[in-house]
Amino acid sequence: MAALLEADKLEAFYGPSKVLHGIDFALPEGGVTAILGANGAGKTTTLRALCGMIRTGGTVRFDGKRIDGRATESIVRLGIAHVPEGRGTFAKMTVDENLRLGSFTRRKKAEIEADFEHMFAMFPRLAERRHQQAGTLSGGEQQMLAIARALMLRPRLMLLDEPSFGLAPLIVQDIFAILARINREDRVSMLVVEQNTALALELADYAYVLETGRVVMSGPADEIASDESVRRSYLGY
Amino acid sequence: MELVLQQVLSGLATGGIYASVALAVVMIYQAIEHFNFAQGEMAMFSTYVAWSLIQIGMPYWVAFGLTLVISFIGGVLIERIVLRPLHRAPILSQIIAFIALFVIFNSVAGWIFTYTIKPFPSPFPEEPIFGTFISTHQVGVIGVTLVMLGILFVFFNFSRIGLAMRAAAQNPESSRLVGIPVGWMTALGWGLASAIGAVAGMMVAPIVFLEPNMMVGILLYGFAGALLGGVTSPTGAVVGGFLVGVIENLVGTFVPFIGTELKLTVALVIIVGVLTIKPSGLFGRPVVTRV
Ligand SMILES: Nc1ncnc2c1ncn2[C@@H]1O[C@H](COP(=O)(O)OP(=O)(O)O)[C@@H](O)[C@H]1O
Numbered sequence: 001m002a003a004l005l006e007a008d009k010l011e012a013f014y015g016p017s018k019v020l021h022g023i024d025f026a027l028p029e030g031g032v033t034a035i036l037g038a039n040g041a042g043k044t045t046t047l048r049a050l051c052g053m054i055r056t057g058g059t060v061r062f063d064g065k066r067i068d069g070r071a072t073e074s075i076v077r078l079g080i081a082h083v084p085e086g087r088g089t090f091a092k093m094t095v096d097e098n099l100r101l102g103s104f105t106r107r108k109k110a111e112i113e114a115d116f117e118h119m120f121a122m123f124p125r126l127a128e129r130r131h132q133q134a135g136t137l138s139g140g141e142q143q144m145l146a147i148a149r150a151l152m153l154r155p156r157l158m159l160l161d162e163p164s165f166g167l168a169p170l171i172v173q174d175i176f177a178i179l180a181r182i183n184r185e186d187r188v189s190m191l192v193v194e195q196n197t198a199l200a201l202e203l204a205d206y207a208y209v210l211e212t213g214r215v216v217m218s219g220p221a222d223e224i225a226s227d228e229s230v231r232r233s234y235l236g237y
Numbered sequence: 238m239e240l241v242l243q244q245v246l247s248g249l250a251t252g253g254i255y256a257s258v259a260l261a262v263v264m265i266y267q268a269i270e271h272f273n274f275a276q277g278e279m280a281m282f283s284t285y286v287a288w289s290l291i292q293i294g295m296p297y298w299v300a301f302g303l304t305l306v307i308s309f310i311g312g313v314l315i316e317r318i319v320l321r322p323l324h325r326a327p328i329l330s331q332i333i334a335f336i337a338l339f340v341i342f343n344s345v346a347g348w349i350f351t352y353t354i355k356p357f358p359s360p361f362p363e364e365p366i367f368g369t370f371i372s373t374h375q376v377g378v379i380g381v382t383l384v385m386l387g388i389l390f391v392f393f394n395f396s397r398i399g400l401a402m403r404a405a406a407q408n409p410e411s412s413r414l415v416g417i418p419v420g421w422m423t424a425l426g427w428g429l430a431s432a433i434g435a436v437a438g439m440m441v442a443p444i445v446f447l448e449p450n451m452m453v454g455i456l457l458y459g460f461a462g463a464l465l466g467g468v469t470s471p472t473g474a475v476v477g478g479f480l481v482g483v484i485e486n487l488v489g490t491f492v493p494f495i496g497t498e499l500k501l502t503v504a505l506v507i508i509v510g511v512l513t514i515k516p517s518g519l520f521g522r523p524v525v526t527r528v
């Protein structure tokens with residue numbers, strides 16, 4: 001399968017300190033890839049590096065074209081939607097306005113309106129709260145809004161940073177079921193960062209394990225999930 | 238009682254001018270979290286542009302429209318050329334840039350147009366159409382202000398770019414993640430603020446006469462209005478501006494020792510009062526310093 005996104009010796013820096021030490025990975029078109037690892041391993045930093053939100057080294061190719069060093073907004077325009085850590089909703093704006101902002105790069109009114117309906121069908125809770133400020137939503141609803149806003153870009157690739165963080169197990173189940181559906185039905189490729197390893201390995205086809213800014217192992221998700229020694233040494237469960 | 242009503246009405250007219258200046262100040266404050274001290278001088282310069290266009294024979298409203306366009310472009314250019322290169326620089330460098338802009342506009346205006354005061358035309362008739370209570374120009378100022386505020390309200394709430402500008406001011410990082418070019422939104426904000434200031438300048442010039450220091454006092458009132466309403470709230474800034482206009486007039490009329498000479502003190506009292514009693518203003522949220 002041709003890689004949709006390819007990172008080669010990717011490095012990332014916060015000021016002078018290097019936190020990613022040259023990692024390599026490839027995301028297949030249409031697939032779900034997981035990045036796992038303990039707190040502080042560099043998972044969030046990896047996603048931020050792909051979107052040009054911090055200083056990087058190495059190369060990143062999307063669809064065969066170099067995107068490293070480009071401005072975030074121009075990377076986003078290629079169809080890469082990032083659902084950031086902490087969700088990044090516009091707290092003082094309504095649900096409706098958040099979704100409208102998600103469609104900022106698009107111009108075809110009819111298609112955008114159709115996508116609004118699509119989102120409200122997928123997330124009925126958001127439809128009920130359409131005119132409410134995003135800051136007043138519950139954690140689960142905010143995560144749904146963040147995902148829906150990312151989808152309004154009509155992305156080819158979605159980067160998800162700990163979509164389960166801080167949510168009740170039942171809501172997490174819902175959200176992961178929806179992500180699986182989006183991947184299957186809308187053919188959106190995904191890169192999911194998670195500390196909830198079991199859940200992520202269920203959704204993903206392939207996984208990379210990070211430790212202090214390095215890839216320490218990778219493989220098909222089901223193999224990693226069934227390899228007890230890997231789980232013990234790297235994933236802690 | 239009639240005197241009170243009259244003072245309130247004419248307070249609303251000057252208040253409209255303060256409201257415009259306050260709005261311009263708040264728009265830039267929201268984008269960059271600093272006050273643009275040169276806002277008034279930019280408005281004064283815009284008014285000279287309008288004056289020059291009228292001098293060469295342009296009809297008033299054509300000159301008015303063209304001045305808005307020129308001011309808008311000028312505001313965008315100032316952001317791109319002067320402020321953008323400084324946007325990661327320490328606060329002090331930015332403040333120095335504002336002061337430099339202030340001095341440059343002031344002295345260039347003095348150099349080109351001299352410091353002698355010039356009459357500036359009002360687009361509204363001189364006959365008192367609305368009775369002896371309030372001059373036609375004052376009613377016109379209130380009208381122009383309200384129309385401008387209406388247009389801005391529609392722009393910020395119902396247009397794609399207006400929404401993106403609000404988003405960029407609220408949450409720059411998330412804005413980039415939906416593809417908004419945040420830097421350009423700031424530049425557009427400067428353009429709009431500059432055009433709003435131009436309206437204020439053209440409306441106040443027939444009253445105070447045109448000269449390079451015309452906007453210094455007005456800017457102080459604009460700041461007072463912005464602070465009173467809350468520097469984080471555009472609506473608050475507008476309400477604050479109108480309130481300051483009314484307060485200024487009532488105090489000037491009814492507090493005997495203040496009169497017209499000490500009126501400027503009113504602005505200072507409001508500024509100091511708000512900062513000590515309720516720094517977030519009437520409509521603002523508390524300002525939390527980002528760490
Ligand atoms: N803004 C920052 N400034 C400096 N160092 C940071 C910053 N954010 C994260 N780091 C450091 O980078 C490393 C990786 O962090 P992060 O990518 O957030 O980890 P993860 O998402 O896997 O928990 C950590 O050592 C963390 O301390």
Ligand SMILES: [Mg+2]
Binds near residue numbers: 043044045085
């Ligand atoms: Mg993280």
